[in-house]
Amino acid sequence: DQQVKQNSPSLSVQEGRISILNCDYTNSMFDYFLWYKKYPAEGPTFLISISSIKDKNEDGRFTVFLNKSAKHLSLHIVPSQPGDSAVYFCAASAGGMRFGAGTRLTVKP
Amino acid sequence: EAGVAQSPRYKIIEKRQSVAFWCNPISGHATLYWYQQILGQGPKLLIQFQNNGVVDDSQLPKDRFSAERLKGVDSTLKIQPAKLEDSAVYLCASSSTGAGNTIYFGEGSWLTVV
Numbered sequence: 001d002q003q004v005k006q007n008s009p010s011l012s013v014q015e016g017r018i019s020i021l022n023c024d025y026t027n028s029m030f031d032y033f034l035w036y037k038k039y040p041a042e043g044p045t046f047l048i049s050i051s052s053i054k055d056k057n058e059d060g061r062f063t064v065f066l067n068k069s070a071k072h073l074s075l076h077i078v079p080s081q082p083g084d085s086a087v088y089f090c091a092a093s094a095g096g097m098r099f100g101a102g103t104r105l106t107v108k109p
Numbered sequence: 110e111a112g113v114a115q116s117p118r119y120k121i122i123e124k125r126q127s128v129a130f131w132c133n134p135i136s137g138h139a140t141l142y143w144y145q146q147i148l149g150q151g152p153k154l155l156i157q158f159q160n161n162g163v164v165d166d167s168q169l170p171k172d173r174f175s176a177e178r179l180k181g182v183d184s185t186l187k188i189q190p191a192k193l194e195d196s197a198v199y200l201c202a203s204s205s206t207g208a209g210n211t212i213y214f215g216e217g218s219w220l221t222v223v
Contacts, residue, residue, distance in 0.1 A: 004151070036214075042217075043200055043214035045214070073176050089152070096165045
């Protein structure tokens with residue numbers, strides 16, 4: 001069930017720079033997209049979401065972009081901070097929610 | 110507001126034994142989910158309940174996994190008999206409705222089958 005794909009297992013950026021995490025999906029029925037952040041030994045926590053009727057949603061340092069024609073979404077973190085180091089999961093919903101495999105972000109001081 | 114509660118946090122069992130996990134969702138959330146997360150992978154939906162009815166259990170290995178939500182509130186996920194490949198984190202989550210809403214996760218129940 002590879003309906004949601006995160007092709008980069010890891011990403012490393014310098015503190016203060018931009019982090020860009022990418023996600024692709026295959027199911028055109030998905031109408032709601034989310035990003036979750038996960039620290040070790042904890043459950044995923046909700047970060048930001050976007051409805052399919054929008055192409056951008058911003059919340060502080062976090063912005064999610066949705067390109068429906070390309071079936072692609074991305075999460076931008078600006079500026080990146082060491083506390084942002086975690087695994088980020090992309091998720092998509094058409095009723096039930098499907099998750100990507102995650103990208104491990106490391107922000108170096 | 111209390112979050113999603115899960116227990117036990119950690120469990121080690123031998124293969125062919127059984128195990129049960131319990132989940133209490135956020136108060137008022139009608140939809141409850143059980144996900145399985147194997148190390149290095151994203152969460153995989155096992156079963157989704159709307160109140161006490163099953164909405165989606167297409168990825169639940171029904172020969173060994175079962176789940177119930179009898180009163181439409183808390184839920185139990187059971188594995189019997191366990192296999193080595195069942196070693197994973199079992200995440201319970203809830204949302205106010207099934208579609209177009211954010212789901213909130215518990216801390217997970219970590220299962221190791223030896």
